[in-house]
Each structure stands twice: as C-alpha cells, then as structure tokens.
Amino acid sequence: MMSPSIEPFNEVKYKALMDGLECNEVLMSSVRQYEPFRVDSHFYEKKYAKVKSALSVFPCEFLKNLVSKPIQTGHTPSMLIEEYYGGTIPLVKTNNLHENEISTGFSHYLTPKGNTTISRTELSQDDIITTIIGASEEIVARSALVTKEILPANINQNIVQIRINPRKMMPEYVNAYLNSFYGKQYLLYLSRQTEQVNLNCKEVEIVLIPEMSEKFQEKIAILSKSADEQLEKARKTYGECEELLGDFKEKVQDKAPVTSVKLCSESYGKSGRLDAEYYQNKYEYYEKLLNTSETVKSLCEVHDRTFVPKENEDYRYIELSNVGSVGEISGVDTVVGINLPSRARRKVKKGQVLVPSVEGSLQSCALITNDFDECLCSTGFYVLDSNQINSETLLVLFKSNAIQSLMKQRCSGTILAGITKDELLSMPLPKIDDELQKRIANKVQHSFELRARAKQLLEDAKCAVEMAIEQGEDIALKWLESKMIPEEV
Numbered sequence: 312m313m314s315p316s317i318e319p320f321n322e323v324k325y326k327a328l329m330d331g332l333e334c335n336e337v338l339m340s341s342v343r344q345y346e347p348f349r350v351d352s353h354f355y356e357k358k359y360a361k362v363k364s365a366l367s368v369f370p371c372e373f374l375k376n377l378v379s380k381p382i383q384t385g386h387t388p389s390m391l392i393e394e395y396y397g398g399t400i401p402l403v404k405t406n407n408l409h410e411n412e413i414s415t416g417f418s419h420y421l422t423p424k425g426n427t428t429i430s431r432t433e434l435s436q437d438d439i440i441t442t443i444i445g446a447s448e449e450i451v452a453r454s455a456l457v458t459k460e461i462l463p464a465n466i467n468q469n470i471v472q473i474r475i476n477p478r479k480m481m482p483e484y485v486n487a488y489l490n491s492f493y494g495k496q497y498l499l500y501l502s503r504q505t506e507q508v509n510l511n512c513k514e515v516e517i518v519l520i521p522e523m524s525e526k527f528q529e530k531i532a533i534l535s536k537s538a539d540e541q542l543e544k545a546r547k548t549y550g551e552c553e554e555l556l557g558d559f560k561e562k563v564q565d566k567a568p569v570t571s572v573k574l575c576s577e578s579y580g581k582s583g584r585l586d587a588e589y590y591q592n593k594y595e596y597y598e599k600l601l602n603t604s605e606t607v608k609s610l611c612e613v614h615d616r617t618f619v620p621k622e623n624e625d626y627r628y629i630e631l632s633n634v635g636s637v638g639e640i641s642g643v644d645t646v647v648g649i650n651l652p653s654r655a656r657r658k659v660k661k662g663q664v665l666v667p668s669v670e671g672s673l674q675s676c677a678l679i680t681n682d683f684d685e686c687l688c689s690t691g692f693y694v695l696d697s698n699q700i701n702s703e704t705l706l707v708l709f710k711s712n713a714i715q716s717l718m719k720q721r722c723s724g725t726i727l728a729g730i731t732k733d734e735l736l737s738m739p740l741p742k743i744d745d746e747l748q749k750r751i752a753n754k755v756q757h758s759f760e761l762r763a764r765a766k767q768l769l770e771d772a773k774c775a776v777e778m779a780i781e782q783g784e785d786i787a788l789k790w791l792e793s794k795m796i797p798e799e800v
Contacts, residue, residue, distance in 0.1 A: 618656055628655050
C-alpha cells in the first residue's frame with residue numbers, strides 16, 4: 312500500500328523538471344585556462360557559451376586595457392559622523408542606477424568633507440558606473456554614463472567607476488555595449504552567485520569589449536550626445552515652469568532675520584512645538600509670499616487607502632529612487648507580490664502626485680503619467696490629486712522652494728523626521744489662475760517628452776550595438792544612418 316504522504320508518479324511534472332535541467336560537459340584542461348580559476352556550474356552555463364561565441368568573431372579588448380584610471384568601487388562614509396552628511400553632493404547607490412539612467416531620488420547627500428573621504432571615486436562627466444552587488448541578476452550589471460546633471464557626485468561600495476580613455480575607445484560606445492544584451496550577459500557570466508549576485512573589480516576588468524570601427528563608435532557617440540542635449544532642454548523647460556510661479560520659487564534665507572521672539576501663546580500654545588527652527592522668520596515670509604487662505608486640505612484629496620497585493624501576482628513598484636529631478640518616474644521594477652516590501656501598500660492612478668513624507672527626500676515629488684497608472688508605491692509617499700489644480704501645476708507647486716520650506720518646517724521626529732498627514736493638510740496652498748495652469752501643464756508635459764526622446768536615443772544606441780554583433784557592423788551602420796536625430800526644439 313502506498314503511503315498517503317507520497318504522491319503518485321506525475322509524468323507531466325517529471326517532464327517539466329527534466330526539461331529544466333541542463334548538462335554541459337567541460338574538459339578540466341579547458342577549465343584551467345580561465346583566469347580567475349572557476350569550477351562553479353554557473354560559469355559554464357550554455358547561455359554564456361553562446362554569448363562568448365558571438366563575440367569570438369570580433370577582435371576584443373579587456374576593459375582594463377581601455378581605462379585611464381583603475382576600475383574601483385566607491386564607499387559609504389561613516390554614518391556616525393554627522394558632518395559628513397547633509398550637503399549637496401549625492402551618493403549614488405544601487406537603487407539609483409538603472410539601465411542607461413541615473414535617477415536622482417538620492418537618499419543621502421555628502422558634505423565636501425564627507426566627499427573628501429572617498430575622493431578617489433568622485434565622478435566626472437562620461438564616467439561609466441555599473442552595479443556589481445545585488446539581491447538578483449536584475450539589479451547587477453546595470454550601467455549608465457555620468458552626465459553633468461548629477462555632478463558633483465560619488466558612489467557607494469556596490470558600484471564601480473569605469474573611466475574610459477577616449478584615445479583608446481569612445482566611452483559612449485562602451486556604455487552602449489555594457490547596456491546591451493551581450494555586455495550585461497558577459498558581466499553576469501563573470502559574477503558569483505551565492506546569497507547575492509557579486510562582481511569584484513578584477514572580474515569587471517576582464518570583461519571583453521568588441522572593437523568596432525571608429526565610424527561606428529562615432530555614430531553611437533552622436534546618439535548619446537543628442538540624448539544629453541534632450542535632457543538639457545528638458546531641464547530648461549521645467550525651469551520655465553518654476554519661473555511661471557514667480558516668487559514661489561524664491562529662496563529667502565538671506566532676506567529673513569535669524570532671530571525670532573515669540574510669546575508662549577503665539578508659539579507653543581498654538582503649535583505645541585518647542586524647537587527653535589519651527590519659529591524661524593523665513594517660514595512666516597513664505598506664508599506671506601503664498602498669500603492664500605486655501606490649504607492642501609481645501610484644494611486636494613489625499614488617497615491613503617491600503618492596498619494588499621496578492622502573493623503570486625506581479626506588480627510594478629515605485630520607490631523613491633525611481634523619481635527623477637523634475638518629477639518624472641523611470642526604472643520601475645516589476646516585483647512578485649510575496650517579495651514586495653511591506654510598505655508597498657498604495658495603488659496609484661494617472662494624474663496623481665506623489666509627495667514624500669520623510670525629511671531629506673521632500674524634493675522627490677513625482678507625477679503619475681499614463682505609463683505608471685495602477686503601479687504600487689510606498690506608504691512613505693502621500694498620494695494627492697485636486698479638482699481645482701491640474702496635476703502638473705500641483706507637482707511644480709510642491710517642488711517650489713516656498714512649499715518645500717513649509718513642509719520642512721512641519722517635519723517632526725528624532726530618528727526619522729517626517730511630516731504627518733495632519734501637518735500636510737494644514738499647509739497653505741495657493742490656487743493658481745486657470746490660464747497659468749495650462750501653460751505650466753504644457754511645459755511639464757514637454758519636459759517629460761524630451762526626457763522620453765533622450766531615453767529612446769540611448770535605447771537606439773544599445774540596439775545598434777546588438778545589431779552589429781548579430782548581423783554585422785555594416786548593417787548596423789545603415790540602420791544608424793536611418794535614425795533621425797531630433798531637431799532643435
């Protein structure tokens with residue numbers, strides 16, 4: 312009699328199991344030729360053999376022979392030393408680095424003193440940075456070219472800095488290759504997969520880069536530079552939105568006296584706050600500047616209904632690190648429900664605005680466009696919309712210096728200071744003229760379109776590299792020449 316705990320033979324399950332097995336026979340003599348010496352099965356998977364075979368028809372060079380300085384990882388300065396943090400120099404972490412993109416939702420900013428402790432990896436324009444440590448293959452081997460938008464900046468220990476010597480190879484081409492299927496797979500091929508996926512500098516050094524013609528590299532560089540131009544136009548266009556708000560964007564640190572004297576009835580009796588910062592004159596200046604009796608509560612609705620994800624379903628999840636400098640969202644990861652963080656409990660809709668609740672991240676407000684409708688976001692965001700202010704104007708208002716300063720004033724807490732829902736709702740918020748709202752909306756949308764163009768140009772560069780490897784450089788060149796470089800806008 313069969314034990315009830317033992318299932319009967321299932322031919323379908325057995326076949327599925329066997330089909331998933333892979334066997335690859337490798338001679339020990341060939342194993343010994345690899346440097347570093349590897350005996351793990353991951354290193355000999357057939358998918359990587361196909362990548363190496365595709366590259367074997369090209370002359371290739373080790374990455375270490377193309378750099379102008381040693382490839383090296385960054386570092387995180389001691390969090391215990393307060394004077395290292397709170398500056399303006401972003402520390403780029405793994406969650407800031409996506410394929411061909413560095414998102415600007417930075418969680419930590421270094422002071423010049425903090426940056427000095429890791430000055431050896433201070434970034435320069437046209438550096439390539441690549442993730443080398445992550446929980447999964449999806450996180451490792453992400454690469455992006457450093458642009459002046461984020462500079463000055465530095466990196467932590469999970470990222471490597473690669474500075475290509477332009478006399479040996481064009482950095483734009485190397486970046487496009489590392490972002491291509493073949494570049495990413497070669498990095499993953501060299502990785503070690505234990506509890507985390509890991510690469511070290513020595514392994515990154517021996518990534519093979521196919522040597523393409525100077526003409527082909529120049530075409531890739533043109534696409535990359537055009538992408539950078541589109542990003543610059545996007546930043547300028549968004550800046551025009553801020554100009555339309557007039558004095559709301561103004562910084563007043565030098566205009567308001569530092570000393571403020573308040574009666575108890577005017578201070579603690581009203582607010583319940585005893586911290587001196589709360590009563591700085593600059594905040595009164597901003598409230599007078601806004602000149603409104605309206606509040607966030609009277610003009611907006613906060614959507615804080617809890618959404619419970621299903622364990623076996625996939626969800627796109629928006630984190631702070633996915634938010635760009637002008638409120639755009641990019642690089643969103645798809646995560647199965649059971650692996651989502653416990654804070655992923657808000658479902659967002661097109662037209663809503665995300666407002667961070669934690670001090671230090673308040674600037675990372677974001678607009679939910681059609682591309683991110685029905686995504687999940689963290690409970691660390693307040694989700695707002697308004698039937699009196701369009702979403703683009705709402706975004707620009709919350710990113711303005713006036714609103715940002717008043718949000719910072721209302722933050723409380725010790726270990727992790729933040730703004731409560733009640734404090735947010737009580738904040739003054741001006742109602743903007745309808746015609747002005749339309750002008751702001753048009754400019755924000757145009758800014759987002761320019762960023763989308765930039766992203767597509769970088770995608771074209773990556774595709775061209777893949778085409779050159781798979782079909783030959785001549786075919787890839789013809790395809791590149793057919794691509795239209797965006798005209799001046």
